[in-house]
Amino acid sequence: MPKPFRYLEPTFFAGLFDDPLLLVRTRPLSRAILFDCGKVHHLAKRVYTSIDAIFISHAHMDHFMGMDSVIRHSHASPRTIDVFGPPGLSARMANKFACYDWNLADTFWGNFRVGEICEDQVTSTLFSGPDAFQAQPEGERDGELYGNHYLSVRSVACEHRIPVLSYRVDEGAAFLVDDERMAAEGIVKGEWLKELERLFHAGELEGSAISYQAMLGEGVEERFTPNAAALYGRIMKQETPASIGYMTDVGFSDENLEKLVALHEGVTLLICECAFLAAEQRKAHLSRHMCTTDLNILLDRLRPRYVLPMHLSKIYQKNSAPLYQEIEPPPGVTVLKIPDRLTPRPMMESEVPKPVELK
Structure with a gap:
């Protein structure tokens, strides 16, 4: 599970x-x-x-x-x-x-x-x-x-x-991308995703620019967006x-x-x-x-x-x-079940070690 x-x-x-x-x-x-x-x-x-x-x-x-x-x-x-x-x-x-x-x-x-x-x-x-x-x-x-x-x-x-x-x-x-949404947008995975994730965890998506890759015919072209937050919003996985x-x-x-x-x-x-x-x-x-x-x-x-x-x-x-x-x-x-107690019971007087007798 x-x-x-x-x-x-x-x-x-x-x-x-x-x-x-x-x-x-x-x-x-x-x-x-x-x-x-x-x-x-x-x-x-x-x-x-x-x-x-x-x-x-x-x-x-x-x-x-x-x-x-x-x-x-x-x-x-x-x-x-x-x-x-x-x-x-x-x-x-x-x-x-x-x-x-x-x-x-x-x-x-x-x-x-x-x-x-x-x-x-x-x-x-x-x-x-x-x-x-x-x-x-x-x-x-x-x-x-x-x-x-x-x-x-x-x-x-x-x-x-x-x-x-x-x-x-x-x-x-969490930072999650949806493969189906990326395919629908024609966006290709690459090293640029690491930078997008870095911006996400740093809280810097808004106002950050980023380059990414997308399909163009039979090939791949480099694209640029001044709004990384909008790009992530198009490809993120909802959870x-x-x-x-x-x-x-x-x-x-x-x-x-x-x-x-x-x-x-x-x-x-x-x-x-x-x-x-x-x-x-x-x-x-x-x-x-x-x-x-x-x-x-x-x-x-x-x-x-x-x-x-x-x-x-x-x-x-x-x-x-x-x-x-x-x-x-x-x-x-x-x-979910838990035990009755995790903390130990109090110590009894009879359980206290006796001091060593000096001779």
């Missing part, structure tokens, strides 16, 4: 009962973005050092307490990490920094730029490492939440008795980029459902909380979570290619099998 992603490599660093933790690696850049950071002590340091941006759904402990570990492994690195989340996140980050003494801060330390998302506006605050992580307001901006040549991130605010953000990652378009949806701790309501459909409809991979079984629907709704009945409704509306249920309530720790038995995916939707 072909992999659905060209550039992205999603890794869910949690089990069914663990705190949600999604890392999305961008293969061409060897960099990554992280969604939520609850219990993260099991991550290798090289994972932390690859993270460029973190997207927090909300500030409940199981989604946010691991930020201390991120700061611990990243603060002395000369780079800036973007942290996005709902309103109030900057004050929470300021409180985390204020918990520690930074009297040894050095000029090469890195920064954290915190962006509070409110509708279409992002309010930014820079916490500068060389300045002992003192807050420096940077104002508001609109436009794209986050992105580079290989991915873009969007969000929508839902309700969990507090604002909770759901995120969608879309892959950047819908793959995408990842991340949603957790969202109350099931008509308003939330419509917001989620608007953001995630047709997503390739949906990573979605399903906290309760159908028999506990009332408990799920009282605590503003979803049960399997709600997930089935959502899947019928979204029609993802794959769905990974996660964040099951710990009341089911003795038997998680019914969760998968109650999920009824529509045709074309594949349910």
